[in-house]
Structures are given as structure tokens and as C-alpha cells.
Amino acid sequence: MATILVHVMPKPEILDPQGKAVGAALPRLGFDGVAQVRQGxxxxxxxDxxxxxxxxxxxxxxxxxxxxxxxxxxxxxVTVAQESA
Amino acid sequence: MATILVHVMPKPEILDPQGKAVGAALPRLGFDGVAQVRQGxxxxxxxDxxxxxxxxxxxxxxxxxxxxxxxxxxxxxVTVAQESA
Structure with missing residues (x-):
């Protein structure tokens, strides 16, 4: 058995409300210095x-x-995950 | 500016309905050989x-x-993304 990782992100030009919401919350919780958050x-x-x-x-x-x-x-x-030891 | 990647997955023992739904749909669309799908x-x-x-x-x-x-x-x-060329 092997594991394949697939990563999907919103297109750059597409509005990412979830990412924006997280990005706005970070400073309120004391996490500064994060300019942008995108969520995929x-x-x-x-x-088999x-x-x-x-x-x-x-x-x-x-x-x-x-x-x-x-x-x-x-x-x-789309990559093959390294077998964890 | 740098980009940090954060990957979050459901705990292995937790039911993953989205992953199950995708896993069930794959064979119907002709993609066989995928034993399990987990979505995170x-x-x-x-x-900055x-x-x-x-x-x-x-x-x-x-x-x-x-x-x-x-x-x-x-x-x-949690990793630093490679700068794309």
C-alpha cells in the first residue's frame, strides 16, 4: 500500500473567504506578521x-x-508520501 | 516575504465523512485501486x-x-514553501 498526497488550492485570482477570515483572526489572537492566509x-x-x-x-x-x-x-x-518510519 | 505551509488532517481514529464520500465516488468514475481517501x-x-x-x-x-x-x-x-522559480 502506498499513500499519494494531493494538494488543491483556490486559484490566486479567486476570493478566498475562509483564508481571509483566518488571516483576520490571527492578529486578534496575538499572531502578528502574517500578511495573507490561503486555505485549500x-x-x-x-x-493498492x-x-x-x-x-x-x-x-x-x-x-x-x-x-x-x-x-x-x-x-x-500530486506526490507519493514518504513512508513514515 | 516567505510562505509557510501548514497541513492539518483528521486524527486517524476520527470518522472522515468527506474522505469516505470521495473514496466511494472514485470507483463510480472509473478510478479503481484507491483503498482509502482522507481529506484535510x-x-x-x-x-513578512x-x-x-x-x-x-x-x-x-x-x-x-x-x-x-x-x-x-x-x-x-509545518514547512517553509520552496520559492517557485
């Missing part, structure tokens, strides 16, 4: 067997069709 | 100035108090 999604997909280029391509396709909304989001990363 | 959050924090250990510690503290719910979520990663 992280998926961990556990796949070995991760071949074909499997990665299939996962990227699933990421672009099911795990993200291509109109407002970008798939920024 | 990814934050990109743009910070240099990222020192103290800044990273402050961001980790903000992650554990504001960006995640420590009862049901774990902060799995």
Missing part, C-alpha cells in the same frame, strides 16, 4: 500495490475532475 | 520578513489553536 484541501489517497507513473497520472486526473473544481481551484501537487 | 486542510501563510525558528514556532502554535481543532485534528506538517 489536502487529500491522502491510499492505493506500487505507485507507477500510470497510477500517478490516473490520480492526477481524478484530482482534476473529482477532488477539485477546475473553475476555481488548482491541483498544486 | 492545507494553509499557505505569507509572512525572514522565517526564523521563532516564527515557525509561532505558526505551529497558531496552527494548533486556530487552524485546527486539536480534539479531532492533527497538525501534520
Amino acid at each position: 484541501k489536502r487529500f491522502e489517497l491510499t492505493v 500495490g506500487e505507485v507507477t507513473d500510470e497510477v500517478l497520472a490516473k490520480v492526477r486526473q481524478a484530482a482534476e475532475t473529482l477532488l477539485s473544481n477546475p473553475v476555481i481551484e488548482d491541483v498544486v501537487e | 486542510k492545507r494553509f499557505e501563510l505569507t509572512v 520578513g525572514e522565517v526564523t525558528d521563532e516564527v515557525l514556532a509561532k505558526v505551529r502554535q497558531a496552527a494548533e489553536t486556530l487552524l485546527s481543532n486539536p480534539v479531532i485534528e492533527d497538525v501534520v506538517e
